[in-house]
Amino acid sequence: MTTPRRRPPLGVVVAAGVAVAFFALPLVGLVRRASWSTLADDLGSPDARSALGLSLVCSLSATALSVLFGMPLAWVLARVRFPGRAFVRGLVLLPLVLPPVVGGVALLSAFSRQGIVGGYLYDWFGIQLTFSTAGAVLAETFVALPFFVITVEAGLRSMDRRYEDVAATLGAARRVSFQRVTLPLVAPAVIAGAVLSWARALGEFGATITFAGNIVGKTQTLPLAVYLQLESNPDVAIALSLVLLVVSLTVIVSLRERWLGPS
Amino acid sequence: MHVPTDRRARPSPGPAGRAVAVVAALAFAMVGCSSDDSEASSGSSANPTTTTGSSATGAVTVSAAASLTEAFTTIKDDFTKANPKASVTINFGSSGQLATQIRSGAPADVAAFADQAPMATVGDANLLAAPARVFARNQLTIVTKPGNPRGIKGLADLATAGTISLCAQTAPCGKFADQALQSAGLTIPTGSVTRGPDVKATLSAVTEGDADAAIVYVTDATVAGKAVGTVAIPEAHNVVASYPIAVIKASDNPKAAQAFEDWVLGPEGQAVLRAAGFMAP
């Protein structure tokens, strides 16, 4: 005998409906506003192509850096007990709540030519991170890395640590155990973290424009291009926004299956 | 046969559900109402007011170009002192952006821009109560790091002086900077130019960031004081910006708006503008 399905409470459905409308309406508006006939030309304009290419390069680089540095950090936070761990975790997650422009100002104070570290970088090595593509990558990494860390740390924590015990009793040294047991088991979290941080890096505006400036071909990523083109060339701006929209939707939809699907 | 005990008639919403329904209804009502009336959802309390004698009352929202930040903040304080029953809110930004906002229905009572062109777009959309009037003029200057470490002597040096900060072309100062450079027959390599959304952001790229020089208004250089070095742009290549001011037709408070415009054009306002470095209209 099948059990009768309970209907979800009406209040919950209405609230959810309002939330959906809240998100759907602006996006529907954007799609309607777009100039579909000139879309290809708009996206093919030199500034648009430059912004698209730059965004791709910078966001992927930022993601790579987030994985490279985020992986050990997540591991330490999840596995090693040390004094002040909660504080360090709070520090790493700070960019999540910090307004991005503030993040940009903070990055300036550290890495501009007058900054704590930036001064030495410039005087000793002639390296200037501001107004450079590297600076844009730095700004994007600053905001994206916490997403990776928080996701992977959660994955490591929820993993059954006894598997690592098993690997040890079978003779696997720590590195081997990590590569052949831990990593495959947290792979879903690593992938989800990488995708989330990539999406965040792609959409970053405030820190990028403050730290790396707005230089066409060097630091004018998609979000900056949209912002600047909005009055002079709204069709291009909206076409670029649509690109961001489609990318984001794809990311979210594909992530949901991994993140919340049956393990 | 066992009858499931949890089967009921369609449940009534219950207190939580009813609350959500009310909220949802309100949300939709607000959406419905605000699409046409630009002033209905204004943040300021919309009391129709009258000026009794020379005293303005009520709230006035001013959309002003970023280069007017310091001068208009002083003017706002003076105006409010003289008109205690009035309250002024100023929204600073790039003139191009502000014009777009007003054309999209943003609630503003007065607009004060750094160029005629954006004001014209507002006028063309039939949103002005009366033709705009010029209340000040401004010119461009080059600003550098304090002490001018790169030894910039004029526009020509900008092409090889590292990263140059200019306003976006949609901001008047950006358009004017491009004009100035063009009139001198100069181009700065694209890879060396960073464009700021408004003149204050453009300036801060030099004062806070690593930009080596910027083209901003003379008034901005004055405000920055010792934080920058200044290099004048010769008259031949310089651009004179005319600053228009106008009352918006859809204003809730046209009397007070007009009073504010008059104040800016009057002796008190002009004195403040002159002190800040603006030229007479």
Add this chain to the structure above:
Amino acid sequence: MTLSVMTLSAHIALRLGTLDLGVEVDVGPGEVLALLGPNGAGKTTVLRTLAGLEGVDRGRITLGDQVLDDPTAGTFAPAERRPVGVVFQDHLLFPHLSVLDNVAFGPRARGATKAAARATAREWIDRVGLGDLAAARPAALSGGQAQRVALARALATEPGLLLLDEPLAALDAGTRATVRRDLRRHLAAFGGATVLVTHDPLDALALADHVAILEHGRVTQAGTITEVTSRPRTPYVAELIGVNLLRGHGEGHRVDLDDAGRGDGARTGDGALTTDGHGRRGHVSVAIADPASGPTLLLIRPQAIALHRSRPDTSARNQWRCDIAGFDLLGDHVRVRLTGGIDLVADVTPAAVAELGLTEGQPVWASVKATEITTYPQ
């Protein structure tokens, strides 16, 4: 194929949370020691220190001539450097690897080439009878199959010491019996030392040569199965075996029990209540065949107790009036729990229960012949 043949000698003292562990474990090659005890006794901790997943605070663990743990000498071999194989309770097969790669993991980790490791793995998988499941994922296996793969995986590295942590606990009753039989076969074939942790005495009975009882971090009894079951020393063991164990002071042919039991008073052989005038219980004395003196343990098998509705007219010198606390039907007999003067369990046939018309809470007379009582010093 050579298997290391080493003796395990372990003296383990450590504190972990509320557990204060102090045990000594010695197992020779080919021997199986069962570590039996209630939950929280410290069995798993012992296993983890032997495996190298925990270190001891004080003591020494050696396997053959390899020192695995010696705090005073500063030596500690972590798990990956010990020739130890472990079978965990929930099998813990790597979910992302096939059965073959699971079993090959150990040899590969210890330096074998992928091909050689897989060949070894295939041998072992065949040996546990799962040859056709080599390519399967652990999720597709039944509990019994998974546990067999776990055993193969542990043995594939040819360890000198095999540790099993409650290997049958996660299996259902039917599977348990089959796997136990298989395990017995494999353990017999294994040349190294084996330590088996379990709370099920059947496991100990079927698989082990020696058993050590662990209670509250201490070994309360150790020896062969026969020794332990014929002379239990603690209530836990007695309950495990299913016999009555009483403590008392021997006075020749009589043993005065220390604490006769709960209830409203002790009753003497003639059924009268004895109190000491303040309402406190007096002592019950038990008549025994062989004289005893000093602290004595008494073992009474449940089958040796006879129940009567009224005071029995037999030669049994031990007759106590008790109340029935409850019944348990165990297969073809009924275990009657008695309380009152003495707490006992008696085994009677269902027919007897019916005949006597026994019900819960009812008073009965329990009698035991002195010759049926085994005594030994505490």
